[in-house]
Amino acid sequence: MSHIPSASQTVGPFFNFGLTTNAALGNLAGPGVEGERIRLSFRVVDGDGAPTAGDAMIELWQADTAGRYPHPLDPHGCEAGVFHGFGRLETDLNGCCTFETVKPGRVAGPGGSLQAPHINAMVFARGLLKHLHTRVYFAGDPANADDSVLALIPEERRSTLLARCSETDPAAWSFDLVLQGERETVFFDV
């Protein structure tokens, strides 16, 4: 017998005391985890360019530096431990939040290919009846050129999925998450 998945409903504006009180979930890779340490900052804005002040939440899921997910379905998976690969933060009054992690490695893609390094991101907010799925890729990574998912996206919109590295701090990356309008971030139907 087939059961129909329950419907999504908005997270609403008042989730923080239920979901985002644990600031430790801003760190996906604890001390001692191997890899290139980065800080990944998001800024979430609406169709008017206004920040999602305090009423949006971002969740991340990523592989470790060797491209291994801490999950039993990954045949090359790593142990869940200090690297748990999951992060969750609310956006502040400026629509911003910053995660600490390591740059992910490449994971398997279709047909024996490898995907470019990416972090899976979900956005929940007042005004979103269903959460949104997107991916964060890293600007300048040569692997982006033959990534099978980026290839699905019209060329002029691909850059919306690129995090940019700070000119002064090579560990600081930023990602503009535009919910609507010009430069609208690419979201996926999953």
Next chain:
Amino acid sequence: MIEYPRPRPETQPVNQYDAYRSTHRRAPRQPAIRLPHTISELTGPLYGHNPIGETDNDLTRHFPNPPQGERIIVAGRILDEEGRGVTNAMVEIWQANAAGRYLHSRDNHPAPLDPNFLGAGRTLTDADGNYRFTTIKPGAYPWRNHHNAWRPAHIHFSLFGAGLLSRLITQMYFPNDPLLPLDPIVNSIADPDAQARLVSAFDIAITEPEWALGYRFDIVLRGRCSTPFEESAG
């Protein structure tokens, strides 16, 4: 392997739903790009939360004194699309108090806060997918979506299942609430049966004598097992 068929559109809300005003400047306008399911989507967070505390699933015991309002038990099963219980699923809830007020700095509804009620809890499902919370029946409250707009009483539910694609945030409603047909958030789901599945049912078997009324609320997460011989999608 678990596969994730795409849900029938009418069983899920649309993001561009004009009657819910906050969607106007937040719902994306570009069509979503269909993503084949890769290992990035088929895996998902299982860990990374703090250990669950002993009273985390009893919202009436977070302070030395009990909160105001009608004590209730909310229990049910978390299932996959084949009706199998999802083991060790993280269930988080949050809600307004009995007067319809959230413990949130920007909730300015002029109803009293309750010093003995936080309104947030969490638990893990057991081996058969069962969960259980004790809480207070939340009050309805006004919001500024349209003239004389009131949210039906509800409890927010957040769930993590087997993979990223089973992630769900939803709301549980109460039976026979006259506000339900007026609520744009409920009405954003086109299929009346899918709306009805978000309404809990009074259940005498969950009800505890001399203590609390019980409501049953089952949730189905995306994902079903395929046979080992089938190729996974994508």
